Amino acid sequence: MAERSIIDQLDDAVTAMAEGRQLDLTNLGPELSALVGVAQGLIGLPHETFKAELQQQLIRRDSMSSPAQQPETNPVRSMSLYICVADASAAIDFYREAFGAKELWRLTEPDGKIGHAEIQIGNTGLMISDEYPDYGTLSPQTIGGSSVKIHLDVTDVDAFAERAIKAGATLVRPIADQFYGDRSGQIADPFGYTWIVSTHLRDVPVEEMQKELDKWNQERSAKKSDEAFGIKEPKLRRENRHTVTPYITVHKPAELIDFVTQSFGAIEHFRATGSAGGMHAEVSIGDSVVMIGGAEHIQPMPTAIHLYVPDVDQAYERALKAGAQSLMPVVDQPYGERSGGVEDIHGNRWYIATPFVELQTIAKDLHTVTVYFHPIGAQRFIDFVTDAFGGKELMRHAEGDMIMHAKVQIGDSVIELGEARYPTQPLPTAIYLYVDDVDATYEQALKAGGTSMLAPTDQAYGDRNAWVKDPFDNVWYIGAPVKGQSWGKK
């Protein structure tokens, strides 16, 4: 009989120990007997769940004043987080990589689906399962976001965030010292959950925190009125969105939000994780909404914007201070505005202008944020938006055959364009286009020469969406509320 391998012999010994049988150690070689010694020491290894649960018990007990004397009045013994993700196995791998999680155990279906798993992050257990739509167990990716954020108390938030981002997380809010005594930021995992990561630096009394918050709010409102953009507090309602809304996609959306806030007094309304795992945020500047999104792994699509502000000199200066490069200093233009241009570090071009007359007298539907296109073949571009989206040309200034500047009305918005020429190169852009009938507009856009990127589909975030790329490589996200829902847009 062939001799059993050392691996099998070791297992024979472990099995014997587990069954409580006496072991004969005399015939084992030194290597094997050393390993059997280690295995003997492991008999009775404590359960990790026991260790974690006892710790939780002690924490709960600590929060009660005198557990020995006081009967327990609250029937709840503990609270745990139970998350559903679109791919639990991949999520467990990710949490291991990103957060140093430890898998405790899992129950697997025959098809590989995870019915229930428990992992431990730090000293806390987290329950995870795959999606079970029949039981209403759906992931953020299916629902279109999660309103729950998970807070992680870590020893070194910067190093922690760096590791998580390397593993595939997206930085949503930069890591910074906070008035409440923590250094913290927010990261989004690829499965639709946002994690607040934080290191406690110092204890701050509640009264002091409240004071700091009050101060921050005062500064914020002072800054807002200081911006004097004419709009007090634009409410971000669907009906306030214009037909044409730029969707600026960049590698570092959080930085772009900071830039538009500092430079143009933008107000952030929300940020979340988008369907592609990047950030999706909406800000307003003046009377317009701008969508900002992206992530390191998403192809950026910078945009050119004609930004009508009350004080071009101030906005231009602030933009330079916030890191933009000048494209053109501020001067009075013969065509009726004082304007200058900057390019931010993400490649977006901002043509900042204060018109000499009321904005609406130039065109009734001209808004603070007006998307500016630089197509090769401006006439063909006008033809496309006319055929595809019912655009109406409002004006043009041409030199010979070349369209230097034109305005086209689409819905309740105006877009502007000029033939691409040195130094202004084409800049394919993404636009969210609100329409009455997504399917009809989609068909029309394809007929006009567009290419389908996504046929009309109901999205979890409440819109019906179709994506069309025009012959100039601009991407139009055509959207309307899913039938039966309404957000009040005519």
Add this chain to the structure above:
Amino acid sequence: MSQVTESEERLLIEAAQKDPSRFAELYEQNFHRVYAYIARRVRDRAEIQDLTAHVFHQALANIGKFKWRGSPFAAWLYRIASNAIADQAKRRMRESSDQPNPSSESSIAADLEEVERRARLFSTVDKLPEDQRLVIVMRFASEKSIREIADALGRTEGAVKQLQFRGLENLRNRLNEK
């Protein structure tokens, strides 16, 4: 279970006396010691867990009374554990004829050395590569057979045995390093 110096341990104790939420660090430092100490004396897993829980609840409740007298914090915990085990044995004796096992002074030092060695072994399991750690935990903490582990992890029995071997080898090497 990382080793802390005497002065670090003193700071941890003082912190926990002022703010019981800081007890977590002492717990982390000493959990495996207490567990191993009790496991040396008690066989039944449920009983070991009950006694371990009892020790830490007592320690947390009485941390304010702890006075530093030069011996490590673990010694205090061992005393609580030893009393709890003795109490339980007394209760048992009334129910059956089992005798508690009194230990001589000379055996105590050797005994604590063994407890420390085992506590270190338990803590080192956490530092194993994930696949090895899972196998070791399932085999020794959950007391599963190779077959059961293979089914749960979707691997062959041969692969699980191999991971068990590598895990034990790794543990031996890591313990020898210290």
